[in-house]
Amino acid sequence: MKVGLFIPCYVDQFYPQIGIASLELLEKFGCEVSFPMDQTCCGQPMANSGYAHLTGGCDTNFVNNFSEFDYVVCPSGSCTMHVKEHLHSKENEAAATHIRKHVYELTEFLTDVLKVESIEGNFPYKVGMHQSCHGQRGLKLSQMSELNAAPFSKPNQLLSSIKGLELVSLNRKDECCGFGGTFCVTEEAVSVKMGQDRIQDHKEHNVDYITGGDMSCLMHLEGILRRQKSNIKVIHIAEILNSI
Amino acid sequence: MKENTIDHSHAAAIFNKDVERVNWHDQTLWFVRSKRDKSAHAIPEWEALRDTASKIKFNVLSNMHHYLQEFEAKAKENGIIVHWAADGAEHNKIVHSIIAKHGVTQMVKSKSMLTEECHLNDYLADNGIEVIDSDLGEFIVQLRKEPPSHIVLPAIHLKKEDVSNTFHEHLHTEKGNNDPQYLTEAARQELRNTFLTRKIALTGVNFAVAETGEFVVCTNEGNADMGAHLADVHIACMGFEKLVPERKHLGVFLRLLARSATGQPITTFSSHFKKPREGQEMHIVIVDNGRSTQLGREEFRNSLKCIRCGACMNTCPVYRRSGGHSYHNAVAGPIGSILAPNLDMKKNADLPFASTLCGSCTNVCPVKIDIHDQLYKWRQVLVKEGYTPSSKTMAMKGMSAVLANPTVFKIAGKAGRFVIKNMPFMVNNSMNAWYNQREMPAPPEESFREWYAKRAKESKDKK
Amino acid sequence: MSSRDSILNKIKSNQPTDLNELPSLSFLGLDKIDVIETYKTVLKGIGGFCEEVNSIEEVKAYIATHYPTAKRIITTIPEFGDIAETDWTNDDPHSLANVDLSIVTAHFGVAENSGLWVTDGILGQRVSPFIAQYLSIIVNKKDILPTMQQAYERIGNLDYGFGTFIAGPSKTADIEQSLVLGAHGARGLVVFLMN
Numbered sequence: 021m022k023v024g025l026f027i028p029c030y031v032d033q034f035y036p037q038i039g040i041a042s043l044e045l046l047e048k049f050g051c052e053v054s055f056p057m058d059q060t061c062c063g064q065p066m067a068n069s070g071y072a073h074l075t076g077g078c079d080t081n082f083v084n085n086f087s088e089f090d091y092v093v094c095p096s097g098s099c100t101m102h103v104k105e106h107l108h109s110k111e112n113e114a115a116a117t118h119i120r121k122h123v124y125e126l127t128e129f130l131t132d133v134l135k136v137e138s139i140e141g142n143f144p145y146k147v148g149m150h151q152s153c154h155g156q157r158g159l160k161l162s163q164m165s166e167l168n169a170a171p172f173s174k175p176n177q178l179l180s181s182i183k184g185l186e187l188v189s190l191n192r193k194d195e196c197c198g199f200g201g202t203f204c205v206t207e208e209a210v211s212v213k214m215g216q217d218r219i220q221d222h223k224e225h226n227v228d229y230i231t232g233g234d235m236s237c238l239m240h241l242e243g244i245l246r247r248q249k250s251n252i253k254v255i256h257i258a259e260i261l262n263s264i
Numbered sequence: 265m266k267e268n269t270i271d272h273s274h275a276a277a278i279f280n281k282d283v284e285r286v287n288w289h290d291q292t293l294w295f296v297r298s299k300r301d302k303s304a305h306a307i308p309e310w311e312a313l314r315d316t317a318s319k320i321k322f323n324v325l326s327n328m329h330h331y332l333q334e335f336e337a338k339a340k341e342n343g344i345i346v347h348w349a350a351d352g353a354e355h356n357k358i359v360h361s362i363i364a365k366h367g368v369t370q371m372v373k374s375k376s377m378l379t380e381e382c383h384l385n386d387y388l389a390d391n392g393i394e395v396i397d398s399d400l401g402e403f404i405v406q407l408r409k410e411p412p413s414h415i416v417l418p419a420i421h422l423k424k425e426d427v428s429n430t431f432h433e434h435l436h437t438e439k440g441n442n443d444p445q446y447l448t449e450a451a452r453q454e455l456r457n458t459f460l461t462r463k464i465a466l467t468g469v470n471f472a473v474a475e476t477g478e479f480v481v482c483t484n485e486g487n488a489d490m491g492a493h494l495a496d497v498h499i500a501c502m503g504f505e506k507l508v509p510e511r512k513h514l515g516v517f518l519r520l521l522a523r524s525a526t527g528q529p530i531t532t533f534s535s536h537f538k539k540p541r542e543g544q545e546m547h548i549v550i551v552d553n554g555r556s557t558q559l560g561r562e563e564f565r566n567s568l569k570c571i572r573c574g575a576c577m578n579t580c581p582v583y584r585r586s587g588g589h590s591y592h593n594a595v596a597g598p599i600g601s602i603l604a605p606n607l608d609m610k611k612n613a614d615l616p617f618a619s620t621l622c623g624s625c626t627n628v629c630p631v632k633i634d635i636h637d638q639l640y641k642w643r644q645v646l647v648k649e650g651y652t653p654s655s656k657t658m659a660m661k662g663m664s665a666v667l668a669n670p671t672v673f674k675i676a677g678k679a680g681r682f683v684i685k686n687m688p689f690m691v692n693n694s695m696n697a698w699y700n701q702r703e704m705p706a707p708p709e710e711s712f713r714e715w716y717a718k719r720a721k722e723s724k725d726k727k
Numbered sequence: 728m729s730s731r732d733s734i735l736n737k738i739k740s741n742q743p744t745d746l747n748e749l750p751s752l753s754f755l756g757l758d759k760i761d762v763i764e765t766y767k768t769v770l771k772g773i774g775g776f777c778e779e780v781n782s783i784e785e786v787k788a789y790i791a792t793h794y795p796t797a798k799r800i801i802t803t804i805p806e807f808g809d810i811a812e813t814d815w816t817n818d819d820p821h822s823l824a825n826v827d828l829s830i831v832t833a834h835f836g837v838a839e840n841s842g843l844w845v846t847d848g849i850l851g852q853r854v855s856p857f858i859a860q861y862l863s864i865i866v867n868k869k870d871i872l873p874t875m876q877q878a879y880e881r882i883g884n885l886d887y888g889f890g891t892f893i894a895g896p897s898k899t900a901d902i903e904q905s906l907v908l909g910a911h912g913a914r915g916l917v918v919f920l921m922n
Binding site for chain 1: 280646
Binding site for chain 2: 729730731733734735737738739740741742743744745746747748749750752754755756758769772773820821824837839840841842847852853854857858874875876878879880882884886887888889890891892893894895896897898899900901902903904905907909910911912913
């Protein structure tokens, strides 16, 4: 199957290792993966700031880059959700619809489309899972604590087969980290406090690493961790799953 | 009570200066959210109840015109006097005219967020009427000349030391006695005298039943009942969206309300007022105040399903860390942020942005209002109506132009320059807003696309 | 145009036009629970006491033991005429301010929340369960229903001027979320489950 790899713009420019891990992981499971070189951004930063009407150009460019694939896969719940909910095209709505229906976040693509049961890997550390809200509540990658419904977690299911990895159980298992796009600067005080509080929860469980499916959340947490001179590191889930 | 006019982020920054208090506020409300979870998860059909409640309320919205007239006719048959108020000012005038007609200057009032929305207390004070709020939390904030900070827990922003000081000043309680039991008893004694001497009592309305013309008021303290059953005149004020079609529908909502609000299985008292007691005069004031406009906003009308449980506030990570007053609106938190712009877009343009769109509010809402989606949609409306700073609009326009053009993006984006300079989370308030308390990510030697191009070239060369 | 008419006109033109039928409630409240055990557990959880009794005499004995200092006890139940006043129902409600204990019967109770349904017909005065310092409510054990769904089926279209569900004693947590019983209404509630 032909997979278009959609790498969020900030991941492309700051965290290339996540793109590499995602690409290698998909290839390991037999996908024919391409990274369309003309991709830029899904338009979410504008849309969430109230400027969805300015995202037409991004949408057109996105459709141009990704219309030829069976699936579009992205190592970010947030960007995936934006495409899934908001991608439209005046010029080629059929292609936009195809993409909306076939865009997947990396871990859900592994569990739901590739039907991966377990992944060989080795990561001998204590790890805390940071559920990004868009991945969890938006894409329903795992059960939401508010609902009276059976628990499940697609990312945790994949991590459970990684050798040596000990996943801790947090006090607040799906509280937002406070990144929130523009929110992180327009509401700096609350954003930072939310991040500090998330980190405190992980600290209380003595984690070595905080992982998650959205590097934007992790970038925010990493910024605070480094300022605190903490030994806790952040790592995107693709890197753990691609550890061997 | 003067309104807070500074915007949410500024007020939140001030709130966050006292770290210990923020921690306390967050943990206390999280505890309420946890009690809600425990209670909701103990009802196997919880999600079906939410779904049913949401559908009932949608039916109400679709038949509001009919149900309101049905309710009015039944209430009149029951001997209740019905008034209609187009806005807050008319509501206040109606209440004042009833008080004036009876020639009294004092009134006792149980919790009504509607009267907060209409600023009734200020209006009556200006007209020489003394109002005493009888809900303990409201009584406390009223003595302190503050607005409530939460629709269910009005004094949740205060510590017992604060209450102790306030009561010492106003009720002459022992200085330094912070025991909640002692302080509550002092308020009980004080307010018992109030209940026994007021001729007019005002209450809010939790639900009004179109089929029967009765209305339901829920309290834990019994303060609405103490006021209403002792007074010669009972005035009940309601936004028109409080309707439910039939009496049996109350079962669904009473199962959801207190569990969502505090985790209690039901409030201590769920009082159904159908007719005035013998010799008593009973009034209902039905208020619009922007609700009919909201009803016409297709994307936002679901907000009128709200039953004011406060669950969205308790779960909101932003509310817990910014406090109710930072929302400068009678109803704070996520639900307040989708209701307030309808009342005044200019004044409340900041509120839909006071959220990370995490979606927890939507999940706890007992009537399944799509709160976080509405926050997103209000942002679009506020931008289009011109309520965002022009500098932000300029930046967004520049950014979208670059992102729409891959060639420009590639030139601009070399080694992270574009993202670091243009992503909204990096630039909006100058670089400092990120860097004040967080380190920046360091741009790597090569971007993913550079690595990918190199790999593609290498594999081509091998062939 | 009156405010009434202008509000109603605006609502008529703004309300959604899609046909939205009312959902059925018949599938709700059918989970099997031990009704009496649930009732007792929930009541205890919200600060009330529960006593299973076989006769009015047992209730009287309980009251004599637990409220020895009660000076003024009122009731609307004729059988309690020897320990409580019964001739107060036409008095000014303010005259009940010094009542220590009020004894009433409930039409029925609800297991899921321990609420007891009372109406003005059996209260004597609407304020009587609120103004007394303590409250005792007698309900037949066979009249405990599982959920609010059954409660409203039971109430049906009965007429009343006032009715209320009472679940536990009056309470507040408005100071630092610390639970305090006895905010404005009764400080304590004993429910007598009559066999």
